Amino acid sequence: MRIRFQLAASIFVTGCLGLTALLCDRAVAVHETLYKRSETRARAMVESLESLLLADMRDGNARSMTKVAQSFAGLPGVAYVQIIDRTGRVVVMEGRRNVPGRAKGGYEEQLDGLIEVHTAVIDPSSKEMLGGIQLAMSTERLEKIVRGIALRGLAVGGPALLILALAAWYIGVLLGRRLESLSEAVERMEGDEPLQLEDGGTDSEVDRLSRRFSALNERLASEKTARVKLEAFKDDLTDMLIHDMKHPITVLGATLALLTDCDHEGFSKEKIAGLAAMGRRAISRENAMIEEMLQLSRLNDAEVPLRRTRLALRPFLEECAAANAVIVEQSQLRWRLDIADDVSGWVYGDSAVLKRLIGNLVLNAVEHSSAGCHVTLGARLCERDRSKVEILVRDEGPGVAPELREKIFEKHRTFSESAKNVGLGLAFCKMAAEKQSAQLKLLDMGGAGATFALVMPVFREPQAAPKHPEAGDAKAISPSAVAEG
Amino acid sequence: MDTRTKKSQQKALTGALAAREFSRPRLIVIEDDPDVREALRLLLDGKYEVVGFPDGDDILAAIDNYEPGLVILDVDLPGKNGFELCRQIRQSSKHRRLPVLFLTVHRDDESFVRNLQVNADAYLTKPFEAAELKETIRRLVTA
Numbered sequence: 001m002r003i004r005f006q007l008a009a010s011i012f013v014t015g016c017l018g019l020t021a022l023l024c025d026r027a028v029a030v031h032e033t034l035y036k037r038s039e040t041r042a043r044a045m046v047e048s049l050e051s052l053l054l055a056d057m058r059d060g061n062a063r064s065m066t067k068v069a070q071s072f073a074g075l076p077g078v079a080y081v082q083i084i085d086r087t088g089r090v091v092v093m094e095g096r097r098n099v100p101g102r103a104k105g106g107y108e109e110q111l112d113g114l115i116e117v118h119t120a121v122i123d124p125s126s127k128e129m130l131g132g133i134q135l136a137m138s139t140e141r142l143e144k145i146v147r148g149i150a151l152r153g154l155a156v157g158g159p160a161l162l163i164l165a166l167a168a169w170y171i172g173v174l175l176g177r178r179l180e181s182l183s184e185a186v187e188r189m190e191g192d193e194p195l196q197l198e199d200g201g202t203d204s205e206v207d208r209l210s211r212r213f214s215a216l217n218e219r220l221a222s223e224k225t226a227r228v229k230l231e232a233f234k235d236d237l238t239d240m241l242i243h244d245m246k247h248p249i250t251v252l253g254a255t256l257a258l259l260t261d262c263d264h265e266g267f268s269k270e271k272i273a274g275l276a277a278m279g280r281r282a283i284s285r286e287n288a289m290i291e292e293m294l295q296l297s298r299l300n301d302a303e304v305p306l307r308r309t310r311l312a313l314r315p316f317l318e319e320c321a322a323a324n325a326v327i328v329e330q331s332q333l334r335w336r337l338d339i340a341d342d343v344s345g346w347v348y349g350d351s352a353v354l355k356r357l358i359g360n361l362v363l364n365a366v367e368h369s370s371a372g373c374h375v376t377l378g379a380r381l382c383e384r385d386r387s388k389v390e391i392l393v394r395d396e397g398p399g400v401a402p403e404l405r406e407k408i409f410e411k412h413r414t415f416s417e418s419a420k421n422v423g424l425g426l427a428f429c430k431m432a433a434e435k436q437s438a439q440l441k442l443l444d445m446g447g448a449g450a451t452f453a454l455v456m457p458v459f460r461e462p463q464a465a466p467k468h469p470e471a472g473d474a475k476a477i478s479p480s481a482v483a484e485g
Numbered sequence: 486m487d488t489r490t491k492k493s494q495q496k497a498l499t500g501a502l503a504a505r506e507f508s509r510p511r512l513i514v515i516e517d518d519p520d521v522r523e524a525l526r527l528l529l530d531g532k533y534e535v536v537g538f539p540d541g542d543d544i545l546a547a548i549d550n551y552e553p554g555l556v557i558l559d560v561d562l563p564g565k566n567g568f569e570l571c572r573q574i575r576q577s578s579k580h581r582r583l584p585v586l587f588l589t590v591h592r593d594d595e596s597f598v599r600n601l602q603v604n605a606d607a608y609l610t611k612p613f614e615a616a617e618l619k620e621t622i623r624r625l626v627t628a
Contacts (some may be wrong), residue, residue, distance in 0.1 A: 254524035257615030
């Protein structure tokens with residue numbers, strides 16, 4: 001059975017039971033109240049009879065007693081009045097007493113159809129018992145009244161019950177249908193099906209809830225995919241690190257073994273110096289790898305969010321150029337800063353991470369360049385989308401083989417045998433770029449060398465009223481902005 | 486780097502070196518890391534003539550030219566990996582009995598099983614002990 005019918009039936013049955021219980025309770029209460037009132041009336045009449053009949057009973061005046069009894073027996077609701085003398089003999093009996101069986105004991109006895117009240121009459125002066133008086137009230141009239149009330153209750157309660165049933169059915173169907181659509185929506189989400197709400201364009205609570213669930217589901221799925229990707233990426237990196245970290249250790253081990261045996265092998269001073277240099281290089285590689293691992297670890301740590309701030313583009317690039325110039329010059333290379341004229345405004349990013357990213361790209365360029373070559377840090381607006389800027393790091397080295405161009409970021413490998421690092425630098429760069437809503441690309445510029453481009457959204461003040469020009473805009477930059485390193 | 490240029494340079498080098506007279510047992514080392522290759526050359530230089538290659542593209546030609554007593558292979562190599570090179574040697578009727586020693590960083594079972602499947606003679610993981618390496622090579626070359 002569908003949920004809507006189950007729910008409607010449940011509410012209907014519950015309502016019926018509740019209403020019936022209420023009617024019954026009211027009927028019993030009315031019944032009890034009426035009986036109590038009759039009892040009280042009967043007791044009052046008996047007390048009146050006692051005071052009226054005291055003298056007659058002392059004197060044994062049967063005629064007078066009969067008259068009094070007749071007058072009471074004629075009152076509405078009174079079934080009979082009975083007077084008994086001191087011997088227990090019935091002296092007067094007025095009214096009808098055709099009632100089945102009498103209950104025993106008690107001052108007031110309630111029989112089927114009768115409420116009986118009796119009392120002993122005692123002479124107050126002599127304290128002598130003169131006899132007894134018994135009065136019975138008929139319940140016939142009471143029953144009639146109660147039946148009337150019950151009938152009126154049913155007359156009112158029937159339609160009320162019908163209305164309640166219809167309301168219950170409607171509520172049940174309404175709620176049930178919403179529950180069903182919610183349940184179906186959840187089932188569709190479980191089955192990765194598109195969410196199709198029954199009511200189409202409506203905006204009911206269930207629809208909104210379903211949409212929220214759907215959005216939450218999509219977000220969770222997206223987060224799961226990202227986490228799986230990240231885990232795979234980390235596994236890949238870990239595997240690569242284990243692989244690559246053993247190489248310098250192997251070299252160090254071999255170097256130490258050779259240095260230990262150098263007397264025996266008869267090594268020259270130059271050869272020993274060469275071994276020491278090889279050992280230092282191995283240590284340097286290990287250090288570089290540890291540094292790169294720390295960078296990656298920082299980027300992966302969700303508790304350390306990036307501190308993205310507004311960075312004026314030109315001053316920022318000039319700062320990066322100054323920071324990297326030393327490394328380039330020490331490697332006997334020529335350093336060049338080349339920012340296009342139309343590049344201005346600012347980007348949003350974590351200054352420290354962006355500097356490190358650019359530094360890694362420069363280091364990568366240095367490692368793949370021969371003495372005397374240029375290493376260039378540049379910037380230009382994207383040709384297809386002028387709202388983005390390309391921050392370029394270009395070298396004049398051997399370039400990247402076509403078959404490695406697609407794999408260079410995926411595999412996180414160096415693309416030249418002469419590289420001193422292990423490729424984690426580019427892995428860091430890619431991850432750092434993605435964390436800042438930027439893209440890192442290897443451009444195909446033609447000719448020798450490799451050009452990496454960091455593509456980021458660039459923001460500028462409206463040209464009409466540049467109230468707060470950026471520091472970079474205010475600074476004069478030569479058209480070519482070329483600074484030889 | 487242009488692949489054709491690299492291959493032609495390698496072939497020229499192979500030919501030139503092949504013309505030389507070797508008085509000591511020869512070893513071919515296929516290892517992509519230049520420092521490890523150099524370290525191996527220095528470690529073994531006293532007793533062996535060591536010829537190193539960054540990849541195994543022309544391994545059979547190199548074996549033909551140098552007639553080494555042993556081939557030392559890394560597993561992770563650009564182009565064909567070490568297992569493929571070993572299989573290539575084993576499938577060659579001329580060189581199938583040539584001893585092959587794997588030097589790799591992989592210590593896991595899969596690598597080990599693959600190593601057995603390609604019928605290598607020995608297997609050392611990096612970083613290795615110099616003495617163990619020398620002893621393993623001595624055993625394989627004199628066997």
